[in-house]
Amino acid sequence: MGSLSGFPCSLFLVLVLLELLLLHAQSKTHPDDVEVLKQIKESVDPKSVNPGSCLGSWDFQVDPCDSVFSDKFICGLRCDVVSPEGSRVTELTLDQAGYSGSLSSISWNLPYLQKLDLSGNYFTGAIPESFSQLPQLQQLGLSRNYFSGSLPESLGALSSLQELYIDNNNLEGPILSSFNALYNLTRLELQGNKLSGAFPELSQLNSLNVIDVSNNAISGELPANFPASLVELSMRNNSLVGAIPASLSNVVYLQVLDLSHNGFGGIVPASLFTHPSLEQLTLSFNELEAVEAPGDSGVNSQLIAVDLSNNMIRGFLPGFMGLMPRLSALSLENNQFWGMIPAEYAVKVMLSPGQEVAQFERLLLGGNYLFGAIPGQFLGLKPGSVTINLGDNCLYRCPLRLFFCDGGQQKSLMQCKAFAPFIP
Numbered sequence: 001m002g003s004l005s006g007f008p009c010s011l012f013l014v015l016v017l018l019e020l021l022l023l024h025a026q027s028k029t030h031p032d033d034v035e036v037l038k039q040i041k042e043s044v045d046p047k048s049v050n051p052g053s054c055l056g057s058w059d060f061q062v063d064p065c066d067s068v069f070s071d072k073f074i075c076g077l078r079c080d081v082v083s084p085e086g087s088r089v090t091e092l093t094l095d096q097a098g099y100s101g102s103l104s105s106i107s108w109n110l111p112y113l114q115k116l117d118l119s120g121n122y123f124t125g126a127i128p129e130s131f132s133q134l135p136q137l138q139q140l141g142l143s144r145n146y147f148s149g150s151l152p153e154s155l156g157a158l159s160s161l162q163e164l165y166i167d168n169n170n171l172e173g174p175i176l177s178s179f180n181a182l183y184n185l186t187r188l189e190l191q192g193n194k195l196s197g198a199f200p201e202l203s204q205l206n207s208l209n210v211i212d213v214s215n216n217a218i219s220g221e222l223p224a225n226f227p228a229s230l231v232e233l234s235m236r237n238n239s240l241v242g243a244i245p246a247s248l249s250n251v252v253y254l255q256v257l258d259l260s261h262n263g264f265g266g267i268v269p270a271s272l273f274t275h276p277s278l279e280q281l282t283l284s285f286n287e288l289e290a291v292e293a294p295g296d297s298g299v300n301s302q303l304i305a306v307d308l309s310n311n312m313i314r315g316f317l318p319g320f321m322g323l324m325p326r327l328s329a330l331s332l333e334n335n336q337f338w339g340m341i342p343a344e345y346a347v348k349v350m351l352s353p354g355q356e357v358a359q360f361e362r363l364l365l366g367g368n369y370l371f372g373a374i375p376g377q378f379l380g381l382k383p384g385s386v387t388i389n390l391g392d393n394c395l396y397r398c399p400l401r402l403f404f405c406d407g408g409q410q411k412s413l414m415q416c417k418a419f420a421p422f423i424p
């Protein structure tokens with residue numbers, strides 16, 4: 001009996017050993033993935049690889065996916081998928097390590113890769129066309145490098161992509177309409193390049209929340225339609241012209257709109273002041289000429305901050321902005337507004353406590369042609385309690401010793417009369 005009972009026991013041991021061996025075999029990295037990793041290490045300039053850095057630890061005498069918790073492949077790698085032919089690389093993170101070199105000749109054949117982060121290095125050359133071979137890629141981070149050339153058409157093939165960060169590189173050429181195939185895209189960040197041409201209509205991207213293409217050379221007019229899912233649209237500091245489309249009111253979840261430092265003209269449409277979600281509106285440094293008042297006087301607006309400074313807006317100050325319930329920062333500086341400070345503003349600089357309506361904490365009206373008396377409410381404000389600037393107007397009863405009159409002498413009477421002879 002003793003020898004019989006010993007038999008299943010040793011069989012069990014053999015099975016355990018076999019299973020351990022099998023497990024070990026399964027964690028071996030797929031040879032195709034090893035090949036790509038080797039190409040990456042060879043493409044990075046060895047002089048830029050610190051021995052203690054992530055890439056410095058990569059040693060192909062051991063198996064990459066099998067060594068992610070050892071002193072080889074100390075970082076940069078995740079292998080969360082085990083296929084019958086071996087472990088597959090699912091994440092590659094080589095960020096902010098000072099690496100240089102060009103990655104454009106690598107064949108990026110990593111069919112299971114979900115995340116690639118190369119941001120904050122000194123990589124040069126073109127964005128590899130072969131990135132199109134990453135069908136499962138959800139996050140691509142190439143921010144803050146020296147990638148140049150144009151955006152490859154093939155990026156449009158990354159059908160699983162959710163987040164695309166290529167900001168702060170040296171890319172030029174157009175933003176491609178092939179991006180319209182990136183159905184799962186939620187963030188598109190291309191700011192700080194030299195991208196040019198018109199901005200494409202991306203209205204098919206029904207998951208897109210954030211577009212940031214600030215600090216480029218994008219020209220032409222805005223497309224008529226933007227994805228309805230958009231929450232933030234930043235196109236600051238480009239060469240855009242034409243009108244601000246009233247149809248932005250169809251982008252119902254939009255909270256932040258920054259179109260400053262462009263060449264937009266015409267009116268600021270009333271639909272932006274009846275928008276159901278918009279909180280931050282920045283249209284400074286354009287060539288806008290007028291503000292259209294909304295039918296409901298702005299009382300349903302969600303706007304918290306409005307900046308229309310440094311345009312060419314003429315006419316009375318828009319009194320309705322004093323009725324917008326959440327507005328606390330308003331800049332209308334350096335335009336051609338004239339007339340008196342509206343009573344609605346006077347009330348909003350000094351609301352009695354407990355009001356549900358926000359008070360002005362920042363009211364910048366300098367550099368216009370305002371005239372007349374300073375409303376009494378201003379005189380009750382404590383210095384430092386709010387930021388108000390009324391300088392460089394035609395307000396002759398605004399002595400510099402009052403903190404809100406500081407920030408520039410009033411214009412000369414001659415200047416004011418030349419603008420409008422009836423200015424008293």
Ligand SMILES: *[C@@H]1O[C@H](CO)[C@@H](O)[C@H](O)[C@H]1NC(C)=O
Pocket residue numbers: 159160183184
């Ligand atoms: C992409 O979006 C489609 C439809 O919105 C969805 O069916 C699919 O699962 C998404 N793919 C990924 C990888 O998220």
Ligand SMILES: *[C@@H]1O[C@H](CO)[C@@H](O)[C@H](O)[C@H]1NC(C)=O
Pocket residue numbers: 192193215216237261
């Ligand atoms: C606009 O972008 C250019 C180029 O990116 C940059 O040099 C410049 O400082 C930016 N201007 C503003 C006002 O942000």
